[in-house]
Amino acid sequence: MRPYVLLTPGPLTTTDSVKQTMMADWCTWDEDYNVHIVEEIRKELVALATPDTDEYTSILMQGSGTYCVEAVIGSAIKPGDKLLILSNGAYGDRMGNIAEYHGIDYDMLAFDETEQVSAEYVDDYLAHNAEITHVAVVHCETTTGILNPLERLAHIVKMYGKKFIVDAMSSFGGIPLDVHKLGIDFLISSANKCIQGVPGFGFIIARRSELMRCKGVSKSLSLDIYDQWETMEKGHGKWRFTSPTHVVRAFKQAMQELKEEGGIEARHRRYCQNHDVLVQGMRSLGFRTLLPDEVQSPVITSFLYPHDGFDFKSFYAQLKERGFVIYPGKISQADTFRIGNIGDVHPADFTRLIDAIKDCRY
Numbered sequence: 001m002r003p004y005v006l007l008t009p010g011p012l013t014t015t016d017s018v019k020q021t022m023m024a025d026w027c028t029w030d031e032d033y034n035v036h037i038v039e040e041i042r043k044e045l046v047a048l049a050t051p052d053t054d055e056y057t058s059i060l061m062q063g064s065g066t067y068c069v070e071a072v073i074g075s076a077i078k079p080g081d082k083l084l085i086l087s088n089g090a091y092g093d094r095m096g097n098i099a100e101y102h103g104i105d106y107d108m109l110a111f112d113e114t115e116q117v118s119a120e121y122v123d124d125y126l127a128h129n130a131e132i133t134h135v136a137v138v139h140c141e142t143t144t145g146i147l148n149p150l151e152r153l154a155h156i157v158k159m160y161g162k163k164f165i166v167d168a169m170s171s172f173g174g175i176p177l178d179v180h181k182l183g184i185d186f187l188i189s190s191a192n193k194c195i196q197g198v199p200g201f202g203f204i205i206a207r208r209s210e211l212m213r214c215k216g217v218s219k220s221l222s223l224d225i226y227d228q229w230e231t232m233e234k235g236h237g238k239w240r241f242t243s244p245t246h247v248v249r250a251f252k253q254a255m256q257e258l259k260e261e262g263g264i265e266a267r268h269r270r271y272c273q274n275h276d277v278l279v280q281g282m283r284s285l286g287f288r289t290l291l292p293d294e295v296q297s298p299v300i301t302s303f304l305y306p307h308d309g310f311d312f313k314s315f316y317a318q319l320k321e322r323g324f325v326i327y328p329g330k331i332s333q334a335d336t337f338r339i340g341n342i343g344d345v346h347p348a349d350f351t352r353l354i355d356a357i358k359d360c361r362y
């Protein structure tokens with residue numbers, strides 16, 4: 001069932017058992033689906049996000065991860081509010097693009113793509129800009145693989161009493177975090193990242209009290225998180241519009257497999273091992289990472305081209321022939337390519353990858 005191993009999050013490599021669950025058709029309004037699958041997923045997602053579940057709820061939303069980011073920004077920021085976006089990559093920049101489309105009042109603090117968002121800078125900024133009501137940041141910037149200092153940022157955002165929106169798309173389920181402890185008001189992720197489902201929907205973990213403030217705010221019907229939540233809540237797992245039933249069923253299986261693996265901590269350890277085998281192997285071949293180890297996430301790793309004449313297309317094709325698909329780079333300031341460590345991939349796969357790379361001409 002695998003023409004190649006996807007090292008491209010995402011979509012990413014999923015287990016055969018996750019794929020297998022999609023071989024049946026599900027009725028959207030039957031209890032078997034909405035009560036036993038959708039509602040359980042919603043509850044389990046909140047439990048994955050924090051042990052203090054009372055103040056939080058979750059919303060599933062059709063589309064890719066960006067739909068959920070746009071849905072949150074478009075539903076949470078009211079006229080009179082002002083959003084501060086912290087960006088050190090394409091996904092942070094995309095939040096700015098969303099704010100532009102929606103005509104939302106915002107400021108952007110842009111940092112170098114190879115540097116973490118600076119907590120000191122944010123502290124200084126918030127001290128001088130009292131009109132800011134919400135702060136948004138990407139946890140793991142998949143553009144490079146850099147991990148932002150979520151705890152320090154959360155501390156500052158909360159110290160100034162601002163609402164906190166976190167794009168944890170590529171980290172939730174793979175890097176431990178606690179939304180309640182961090183004071184996160186909206187956390188966004190999607191089916192096809194660290195939970196290891198297939199693409200087709202995303203989800204939002206929301207503080208109930210903040211979600212209540214979203215009623216009537218959105219200028220988009222399909223991206224209204226309050227309306228989506230209300231229908232799911234009152235209808236016990238009912239989606240407003242056609243739900244991606246097969247994808248949701250696959251996600252339920254993926255959640256089960258996350259539990260069987262030992263939860264987020266265990267998955268995080270596996271991703272770290274994947275990353276270690278990858279980086280040690282690549283360094284032994286003379287490759288260098290774009291980022292210093294201190295700021296690198298275990299999610300995805302950027303490597304610099306090994307020399308000026310490096311032909312990524314040929315390298316990519318040779319690896320694909322050997323059963324591995326990798327990612328091109330996504331930054332302008334250096335020639336890089338990226339290799340993902342998340343999905344149903346294991347240290348042994350990275351040992352095989354390194355052997356395959358040894359075998360390539362580049």
Ligand SMILES: *Cc1c(COP(=O)(O)O)cnc(C)c1O
Binds near residue numbers: 064067091138
């Ligand atoms: C994958 C990802 C997204 C969403 O991308 P889509 O293509 O819409 O699924 C957003 N932010 C981050 C950090 C991501 O890794």
